[in-house]
Every structure is written in structure tokens, then in C-alpha cells.
Amino acid sequence: MNPGTTGTGTGAIAIGPGPGATTPGRFTSGVGRPGGGPATWPDRFAAGDPTGAPIGIPAGSGTGPGVSPVGWSGQGVVPHPADPSTLLAHGIGSQHDLPISPFYAFAGAFTALFVSFLALGLLWSVSRFRGDRSGLAVPAGLQRVADAPATRLALRGLGLAAALAVLLHLLLGPDDPARNPAPGAVYVLFWVGLVPASLLLGPVWRLLNPLRTLHLLLARLRARLRGRPPGPGRPLPARLGQWPAAAGLFGFTWLELVAPDPASTTTLLVALTGYATVHLLFAARHGERWFTDADAFEAYSGLLARLAVLGRRGDGRLVLRNPFHGLDATPERPGLVATVCVLLGSTAYDGYSDNPSWINAVQTSPLGRTATATLGLLASVALVATLYCLCAAVTRLVAGPHPGPLTAFAHSLVPIALGYLIAHYFSLLVTEGPRTVSIAFGTDNGSDPSPPLDPGGLAALQVIAVITGHVLGVIAAHDRSVRLFPPAKAVAGQLPLLALMIAYTVGGLALLLN
Numbered sequence: 001m002n003p004g005t006t007g008t009g010t011g012a013i014a015i016g017p018g019p020g021a022t023t024p025g026r027f028t029s030g031v032g033r034p035g036g037g038p039a040t041w042p043d044r045f046a047a048g049d050p051t052g053a054p055i056g057i058p059a060g061s062g063t064g065p066g067v068s069p070v071g072w073s074g075q076g077v078v079p080h081p082a083d084p085s086t087l088l089a090h091g092i093g094s095q096h097d098l099p100i101s102p103f104y105a106f107a108g109a110f111t112a113l114f115v116s117f118l119a120l121g122l123l124w125s126v127s128r129f130r131g132d133r134s135g136l137a138v139p140a141g142l143q144r145v146a147d148a149p150a151t152r153l154a155l156r157g158l159g160l161a162a163a164l165a166v167l168l169h170l171l172l173g174p175d176d177p178a179r180n181p182a183p184g185a186v187y188v189l190f191w192v193g194l195v196p197a198s199l200l201l202g203p204v205w206r207l208l209n210p211l212r213t214l215h216l217l218l219a220r221l222r223a224r225l226r227g228r229p230p231g232p233g234r235p236l237p238a239r240l241g242q243w244p245a246a247a248g249l250f251g252f253t254w255l256e257l258v259a260p261d262p263a264s265t266t267t268l269l270v271a272l273t274g275y276a277t278v279h280l281l282f283a284a285r286h287g288e289r290w291f292t293d294a295d296a297f298e299a300y301s302g303l304l305a306r307l308a309v310l311g312r313r314g315d316g317r318l319v320l321r322n323p324f325h326g327l328d329a330t331p332e333r334p335g336l337v338a339t340v341c342v343l344l345g346s347t348a349y350d351g352y353s354d355n356p357s358w359i360n361a362v363q364t365s366p367l368g369r370t371a372t373a374t375l376g377l378l379a380s381v382a383l384v385a386t387l388y389c390l391c392a393a394v395t396r397l398v399a400g401p402h403p404g405p406l407t408a409f410a411h412s413l414v415p416i417a418l419g420y421l422i423a424h425y426f427s428l429l430v431t432e433g434p435r436t437v438s439i440a441f442g443t444d445n446g447s448d449p450s451p452p453l454d455p456g457g458l459a460a461l462q463v464i465a466v467i468t469g470h471v472l473g474v475i476a477a478h479d480r481s482v483r484l485f486p487p488a489k490a491v492a493g494q495l496p497l498l499a500l501m502i503a504y505t506v507g508g509l510a511l512l513l514n
Contacts, residue, residue, distance in 0.1 A: 102513045109467045109505045116471050117498050120478040121491045127483035129476075131329035135311060135319025143318045152207065156216075159208030165440075167272075170265045183263040184436030186272075187256060192429045194297065195421050198304040202311055205301035211276055212291050215283040222284075233287025240293065241334030246342050248275070248296025250381065253346035257353065258373040299339055303414050304421075306330050327414060327476055332407035340410055341388060343417040344504070345381030347424055351511030352380070384504075388413070391500040399485040399493025408484060409497060412477035416504060419469020423462040423512060427451065466508045470501045477501075 137143075145151060166182050173180035197204050206212070219230040251271075261267050283290040291298055305311070307323040314329075330336070352358055358376070365372035392406045430452045453461060477497045482490040 102509070105463050105509050105513055106506070108463070109470070109509060110502070112467050112471050113474060113498065113501055113505065116474050117478070117494070120475065121494075124478060125482060125487065125490075127479050129322075129324050129328035129479050131325060132312070132314040134325040135313050135317070135321035137313075138310075138318045138320060146318055155207040156213045160210045160213045162208075163210035167269075169440075170269050170272075173265065175265045177263045179439065180265065181436050181440035182265065182268060184432060184439065186268060187262075188428060188432050188436055190297075191252070191256070192425045193433065194301050195304060195418070195425065196429075198301045199308050199418075200310070201305075202308045203298065203302040203305040205297050206292070209291060209295065209298060211279050211283070211295065212288060214276075215280055215288060215291070218280070218284070231287070233283075233289065234285055236286055236289065236293055239334055241336065242293065242299055242339050243335035244294035245296045245299035246335050246338035248294070249300060249339060249342045250346070250377075251275075252296060253342065254374065254377060257346065257350055258370060258377055260370055300343070303330070303339065303343075304418060306411070306414055307418060324472075324476060324479070327411050328479065330411035330414065332410070334407075337385065337388065337406050337410045337413075340413040340417055341385040342381055344413065344420065345384040346377060347417070347420045348384065348507060348511060349377045349380035350424060351508075352376075387500060387503055391496045394496040395493050398496065399481070399489040409477050409480055412473040412480070412497065415472035415476065416469045416501075419465045419467070419472075420508060422465040422469075423508075426461060426465075427453075427458060462512055463509065466505065466512065470505045470508075474498065474501055 162185075166185050169180055169182040169185075173182060177183045194205060223230045255262055255267070255271050259267060279291065279295060282294065306326045306329070308326060309320055309323060311319060311321050311326045313319050353373070353376070362369050362372045362376075367375070388410075389406065392409065395409070431450075451458065474497070478490075478494055481494045481497070484490075485493045
């Protein structure tokens with residue numbers, strides 16, 4: 001979710017009015033306006049408006065030259081806001097006005113990448129990361145508590161209770177995100193909250209996943225009815241890998257960024273029910289391992305957890321480790337590249353989707369808003385994947401043949417994805433997360449949330465997150481390169497990866513600072 005964007009106008013969640021806003025939406029703050037004034041939100045669309053034009057702007061005028069979208073120039077005020085239930089605001093403020101010089105941002109990024117690359121080439125000649133063989137074991141008592149059946153049962157119960165609460169709010173609550181916490185619970189507390197939760201606690205969604213709990217209960221019920229214990233299920237084809245998880249992640253990002261009415265209780269009910277049904281049916285056939293391989297959110301949480309300080313060694317011991325060791329242990333499986341590219345590509349599309357030229361193209365496209373936005377999302381993911389595949393091919397030409405050039409360096413994209421996630425979601429989580437909790441407990445009567453950082457602080461955080469993610473990616477790729485290739489070719493083999501990191505950095509900062 002890009003700070004200050006409402007996507008392509010294909011659908012947005014707005015949760016209540018913010019100070020100084022001329023459109024519904026709590027996602028307003030001093031961030032993103034010159035002088036720190038309150039931001040207002042452009043490109044809100046009325047449900048059922050056949051022209052696709054923003055409310056308050058004549059049909060066909062779009063947001064191109066001559067039209068000043070709200071939030072950029074302070075003009076073009078929207079006098080007739082759309083129904084909040086049809087809106088999805090993706091963050092805090094507008095990145096177009098963040099008070100940071102693009103020149104210094106790009107110069108800092110290039111300097112960091114080149115210096116790190118040169119230093120690694122001169123000082124890092126052997127692989128130092130040991131994957132799941134590393135880590136300092138935590139006290140045995142702490143591990144016993146973490147692995148105790150009571151702990152696992154409590155976490156399963158917590159996940160199931162939270163899922164049931166969301167379901168009840170969707171079934172019985174108002175179809176209005178300003179008064180129903182379910183949309184915020186899904187798009188903020190769950191989707192965004194999994195990032196810090198996974199970084200702090202590891203692959204936590206595997207322990208909370210309510211679908212695992214439902215599958216376990218259904219398997220036990222079926223076994224009791226049949227009079228025999230449940231079997232392990234049919235093995236999954238090895239070539240399947242994480243492809244189902246990649247498809248599920250794309251489906252969720254489509255729902256969030258493209259669907260016409262993503263905050264509608266009906267939309268969420270259909271999407272969540274369909275997702276649960278498909279996975280429970282496949283789990284009934286293949287066993288609980290299906291969730292490990294195919295559940296989109298377990299894959300999402302598991303990838304981010306590779307950078308967690310708390311992890312497990314190959315022998316099952318709970319350890320404190322260097323995050324690079326955990327990242328190095330990322331399994332090289334089919335679909336891994338697709339999963340990471342969906343994360344990167346969807347975040348990139350979210351960043352581009354509030355560009356005036358794209359908004360105008362979506363509004364005026366003969367294909368319609370949803371079809372055009374879907375193609376845009378697909379194109380963004382495909383571009384990220386194509387660049388990576390080209391990089392892998394050139395690496396193979398430069399450094400010599402390798403049996404898995406695509407998956408060998410896919411782990412180096414994980415910190416890049418994490419940097420983008422932090423840059424895009426930080427303000428949303430710390431501001432709208434508490435708001436969602438307040439709505440859930442019926443105490444949403446306080447003042448509007450204040451931004452956690454001033455405009456300069458938010459700009460610095462976003463740029464630092466993007467650059468740091470790329471530098472960490474360079475380090476992970478270099479260590480893998482010196483392990484796989486002969487010393488004479490290890491540095492040369494990393495040059496295509498450096499070019500890829502530069503391309504991703506330029507794209508990420510351009511979207512952030514455009």
C-alpha cells in the first residue's frame with residue numbers, strides 16, 4: 001500500500017473522516033503536504049459512476065493536464081464524496097510531496113550499492129552463511145514452553161477465534177468500514193501486521209492459521225466416523241512447489257488493489273469463503289502439508305521469517321541467529337521466484353497506481369477500470385519476474401552453468417521485498433491498526449490518529465528501508481555467488497545481480513519520490 005494513494009480508483013477502503021479531509025477517509029495526516037498540513041485524498045470514485053471520473057471532476061477530464069488532483073495542489077476539492085464502503089485508502093499522506101531530494105536519494109542508493117559491492121568483492125572471498133546449521137540455542141525451558149502442546153493449542157485457538165470474530169463482523173456488521181472492523185482487520189492487522197509479527201516471532205501464521213485448525217478438526221471427525229485414524233494424505237508433486245502460494249498471493253493483492261469494492265462485506269465474505277473452501281478440499285486430499293506448500297499467507301509469513309533473529313536450526317532447536325543465516329536457509333523450490341516477484345510486483349503496482357497518467361488511463365480505457373487495472377498488476381509482476389530471469393540467464397553465461405540459476409539467488413530478493421513493504425505499509429499499520437482495534441471494541445470516539453513521524457522522518461524511513469533492503473540483497477547474493485562459482489568468476493557472476501539491484505532500486509525510489 002503506497003503512502004498517499006487510493007490506487008487506481010477501482011476500489012478503496014476509507015474509514016471515517018480525517019481532519020481537513022474533503023473526502024471520507026481516516027487515512028489523512030500532516031504527512032505528505034507542504035508545511036505539514038492535512039492531506040486530502042484524490043481519485044475517489046462513486047459506486048456505479050459509468051464514466052469512472054473522480055467525484056467533483058467532470059466526466060472525461062480525468063486527472064491529466066489542467067486538472068489538479070486533490071492532495072497535490074490543494075485544488076480540485078471533491079464536494080460529493082463517495083460511499084466509504086467503496087473506497088480503499090492505502091496509507092498516510094502523499095509521496096509526491098515528501099520533503100526529500102530525489103538527487104540525494106538516488107545518489108545515496110547508488111553509493112551504498114557500489115560501496116557494498118566493492119567491499120564485498122575485496123573482503124568477502126568465502127561463504128560465511130551456514131543456513132539452518134547456525135544459531136545460539138535458547139534456554140531449554142523456553143523451548144519447552146514454546147513447543148508445549150498447550151502453547152500450540154492456545155495459538156490455534158487464538159487464530160480460530162480471531163477468524164470467527166472477523167466472520168461474525170462480516171455477516172452481522174454494517175457494510176461500512178467506518179463502523180465495521182472486518183476490512184481493517186483483513187487489510188491492516190492481518191496483511192500488514194504479519195510483517196512485524198514474522199520478523200519478531202518467525203513463521204507465526206503457521207501456528208495461528210485457522211484453516212489448519214479446521215482441517216485438523218474435520219480430519220478427526222472424519223476419522224471417528226470411519227473408525228480409523230486419518231492418513232498422511234497423498235504426496236504433492238515436487239514440481240508444484242510454492243506455485244499455489246504465488247497464485248494465492250496474486251489473488252489477494254488483486255482483491256486489495258484492483259477489485260471494484262474490496263471493503264464490501266459481501267466481497268470479503270465471498271473471497272475468504274472461497275479461499276478457505278479450496279484449501280480445505282485440497283488439504284483433505286493431501287494432508288496438513290498442503291498448507292505448508294500452498295497457503296499464500298504461510299508462504300508470505302515464512303519468507304519474511306527468514307530474516308527473523310529467532311529461528312530454528314535443522315535439528316529443531318530454537319535459536320537466536322544472524323538473520324542472514326536464516327535467509328541463506330530459504331529452500332530453493334519451484335514457485336519461490338514467482339512468490340517473491342508477486343510481492344515485489346504488486347507493491348510496485350501499488351506505488352504506480354496513483355500516478356495521474358495511470359489514473360487517467362484507467363478511467364478512459366475501453367476495457368473498463370477493473371480489466372485495465374488487472375492488466376497493469378499483471379504487467380508489473382511480469383516486469384519484475386522478467387528482469388530477474390534475464391539476470392539469472394546472464395549470470396549463467398558469465399559465471400558458468402548452474403543447475404538452478406533461477407532459484408539459487410531468489411532468496412536475495414526477500415530483503416528487497418521487505419524494504420518495500422516497510423516503506424509502503426509503516427504509516428498504515430501504526431495509525432490505522434489501533435483505529436481498527438478501537439472500532440472492534442466500540443471505543444472509536446477519540447481524536448483522529450496522528451502521524452507517527454513528521455514528513456521528513458517518514459521520507460527518510462521510506463528511502464532508508466528501500467536502500468537497506470537492496471544492500472542486504474547484495475550481501476546475500478554475494479555470499480551465495482562465492483559459494484557456487486570459482487573464485488575467478490564469483491565477482492563477475494554477481495555483476496548481473498548488481499545491475500538488477502540497481503534497476504529495482506531506481507524503480508522503487510522513482511515510485512516513492514515521483
